[in-house]
Amino acid sequence: MGYLEGFAVTFKKLGEERVTGEYKAGGEGEKRDKPERFHGRHVLNRYEDGMEKCIGCELCAGVCPARCIYVRGADNEPANPVSPGERYGYVYEINYLRCIHCDLCVEACPTQAITESKLFEFSFTNRQDAIYTKDELVVGDDGMPQKLPWEDWREGDDALTSGWMRATSPGGSVAYENTVAWSGELGYGVRPAEQGQVGETAHPAGDVAPDQQAHDAHDGGH
Numbered sequence: 001m002g003y004l005e006g007f008a009v010t011f012k013k014l015g016e017e018r019v020t021g022e023y024k025a026g027g028e029g030e031k032r033d034k035p036e037r038f039h040g041r042h043v044l045n046r047y048e049d050g051m052e053k054c055i056g057c058e059l060c061a062g063v064c065p066a067r068c069i070y071v072r073g074a075d076n077e078p079a080n081p082v083s084p085g086e087r088y089g090y091v092y093e094i095n096y097l098r099c100i101h102c103d104l105c106v107e108a109c110p111t112q113a114i115t116e117s118k119l120f121e122f123s124f125t126n127r128q129d130a131i132y133t134k135d136e137l138v139v140g141d142d143g144m145p146q147k148l149p150w151e152d153w154r155e156g157d158d159a160l161t162s163g164w165m166r167a168t169s170p171g172g173s174v175a176y177e178n179t180v181a182w183s184g185e186l187g188y189g190v191r192p193a194e195q196g197q198v199g200e201t202a203h204p205a206g207d208v209a210p211d212q213q214a215h216d217a218h219d220g221g222h
């Protein structure tokens, strides 16, 4: 095809109906609501009294398949602790040029210090902005994620960022239903357990956890 035929195709296409919508909230092309468990940009949470939840254990960095978390812990000063316990996250960085938002860091964290918001609309013009520091990841004094200049926050993106998805066991045992396994958070308090997972997946034995049932079956009840 010569270039004149190429231009002809282009001009022909200009007259056709567009099939893509505008990328904005509201009106034509409105975006769908995000799922409750949507994995967006991370936050580092604080307890209700303002103390940081991160204890600098580096489990999140160890489990990250993309190797994009860098953590260094330091001892708390007894007179002026940053977190409860002995240590806190002194350095904390996430490289968003690498993160695949798998949430394994969230699963690994023993204190629910790291969780995810629903923000995914952010882009960078330099490498430094893409590497989020602790100062940028820690929630503000109102418990909400900080909103950085290169991020496009939408309504609800900063809501319900707490760790909350472990109210039931993977086996769906009713023994764990409504049992909150997480601590309270600045701005949110203690989040209620997820409801409505008792059903076909629930174990009829009720109060007996699946791993205990397996154990009992294995040793014949002795």
Ligand code: SF4
Pocket (backbone or CB within 6 Å): 060, 063, 064, 065, 066, 067, 068, 069, 094, 098, 099, 100, 101, 102, 103, 104, 105, 106
């Ligand atoms: S979401 Fe996955 S890839 Fe991203 S920092 Fe956490 S563990 Fe790493």
Ligand code: SF4
Pocket (backbone or CB within 6 Å): 053, 054, 055, 056, 057, 058, 059, 060, 061, 071, 089, 108, 109, 110, 111, 112, 113, 114
């Ligand atoms: S975010 Fe959680 S897993 Fe990572 S260093 Fe802090 S306490 Fe440990």
